Amino acid sequence: MIAVTAAIIVHCVGRLRARRPPKPEPESQETNVTxxxxxxxxxHHAVEPYDGCKSEDRLxxxxxxxxxxxxxxxxxxxxxxxxxxEEDVDEAGDKDADWNPFS
Known part of the structure; x- marks a missing residue:
């Protein structure tokens, strides 16, 4: 029974894959660089278009x-x-250099 079920699944998946249209070729990053x-x-340490990762992971x-x-x-x-x-401000002795909003 398991062998027959596995054969049917393999047959169906093969037919589904045969009907899929071919994937379009990915666009080169150099073609749309402007x-x-x-x-x-x-x-990912990579340049991405707008439809990329979440905003919190990008610059x-x-x-x-x-x-x-x-x-x-x-x-x-x-x-x-x-x-x-910051070093220049600290060396100049700016009065706001020690400013703390919580004190």
């Missing part, structure tokens, strides 16, 4: 594919600039 918006996925939007591919470098540069700015 159409945006583009996002950099932090989960963007960026207008071009190239901008999105440089997202981590841009984040690194901004963090370094902000860190340098």
């Amino acid at each position: 159409e945006g918006p583009w996002y950099y996925c932090l989960k 963007g939007p960026y207008e071009t594919y190239a901008e999105a591919s440089d997202a981590l470098e841009k984040v690194r540069e901004r963090n370094e600039a902000w860190d340098a700015q």
